[in-house]
Amino acid sequence: NAGVTQTPKFQVLKTGQSMTLQCAQDMNHEYMSWYRQDPGMGLRLIHYSVGAGITDQGEVPNGYNVSRSTTEDFPLRLLSAAPSQTSVYFCASSRTGPTSVHEQYFGPGTRLTVT
Amino acid sequence: GENVEQHPSTLSVQEGDSAVIKCTYSDSASNYFPWYKQELGKRPQLIIDIRSNVGEKKDQRIAVTLNKTAKHFSLHITETQPEDSAVYFCAGGSQGNLIFGKGTKLSVKP
Numbered sequence: 001n002a003g004v005t006q007t008p009k010f011q012v013l014k015t016g017q018s019m020t021l022q023c024a025q026d027m028n029h030e031y032m033s034w035y036r037q038d039p040g041m042g043l044r045l046i047h048y049s050v051g052a053g054i055t056d057q058g059e060v061p062n063g064y065n066v067s068r069s070t071t072e073d074f075p076l077r078l079l080s081a082a083p084s085q086t087s088v089y090f091c092a093s094s095r096t097g098p099t100s101v102h103e104q105y106f107g108p109g110t111r112l113t114v115t
Numbered sequence: 116g117e118n119v120e121q122h123p124s125t126l127s128v129q130e131g132d133s134a135v136i137k138c139t140y141s142d143s144a145s146n147y148f149p150w151y152k153q154e155l156g157k158r159p160q161l162i163i164d165i166r167s168n169v170g171e172k173k174d175q176r177i178a179v180t181l182n183k184t185a186k187h188f189s190l191h192i193t194e195t196q197p198e199d200s201a202v203y204f205c206a207g208g209s210q211g212n213l214i215f216g217k218g219t220k221l222s223v224k225p
Contacts, residue, residue: 033216042121042204042215043159058212059116090158104149104213106158 001026004107006091012113013081021110023091027107031094032074036087037109043090049074052076077091081114088112117142119207121216128195129224136219138205139187145207147206148181148188153218162203163190195223 007022009090025032035058045058049068061087065077074093078085088111094104118141128134140148151166165172165179176195181188186206188202189199192199200223205216 040124040217042217043206044215045212048212059214103161108158108159 003027004091004093004105006089006107006110008110009108010111012115013078014115015081016081017081019078020079020090021078021089021112023074023076023107024072025074025093025105026072027093027095027105028071029093029095030071031096032068032101032106033058033092034064034066034074034076034102035090035092036085037090038087045078046089078112083114086114117145117208117212117214119205119214119216121167121205121219123219124217125220125222126151127222127224130195130197132195134192134195134199134221134223136190136203136221137187138189138207138216139185140214141146142207142209143183143186144209146209147213148179148205148207149213150177150179150190151204151215153204153208155201159204170215192221195221197223197225 004025010108025031030051034046035043044060047066049055088109090109091107092104121138146167151159152162153159166183176193176220178191204217204218206213
C-alpha cells in the first residue's frame, strides 16, 4: 500500500491564483481530512469528510473548498490564494474517524508559498 | 468548541532523563487523546493514545496519563535518547474532530 499520498510536494503561487492540492489513499478509509500547519500554531483542521459525497468544515475553512466524489480522493481547492495561506498542508485518513479506535495516517505534506 | 493548551513549548533534557509534556482541554465531551511525534520535515506520526475510560497507558518508554476531572493529560518519556528529539503534539476531541495543541519541541542532549 502507498498509504496517503499528496501532490505536489512544493508549490509557489501568486496572490489571486487558484490551485488544487491532491490527496489520495489506498487503504479504503472512510474518513479523510485536511490540516494546515503554521509555525507555533500546531495543526488546524480545514475540512473533513466522513465518506464519499459528505464533507464538513473544520476550524479554519475560509478560502478553501473540498469535494469527495470517491472514497480514495479528497482534493483541496484554493479559490483565490492569499499570503495568509502560506503553510504546510497535510492530508490525513482513518478507517472511521480520528477519534475512533483506528489510527489516523498523515500524508507527506505540501509546502505552499503564496507571494 | 474544544480548546487544547500544551506546555511547555520547548523542553531540553539530558540523555537518560525523563521528559514530561502536559496538555489541558476544555470540552468535557472529548473522549480521545492522541499524541503525535513529528520529526523535522516529516509528517506527524501517532506514538500513543488514550481514551476517556482509561487513566493511564504505557508502551515501553512512553506513557500517557489522563485526569478527566481536571481535564488534563500528560506524556511521559523515560530514559530519553537523542532520537526522541522532535516536536510532540497532543490532541483531543470527539465526534470525529481532533483539536491539536501547539506543540512541544523536545531536545535530548547526548
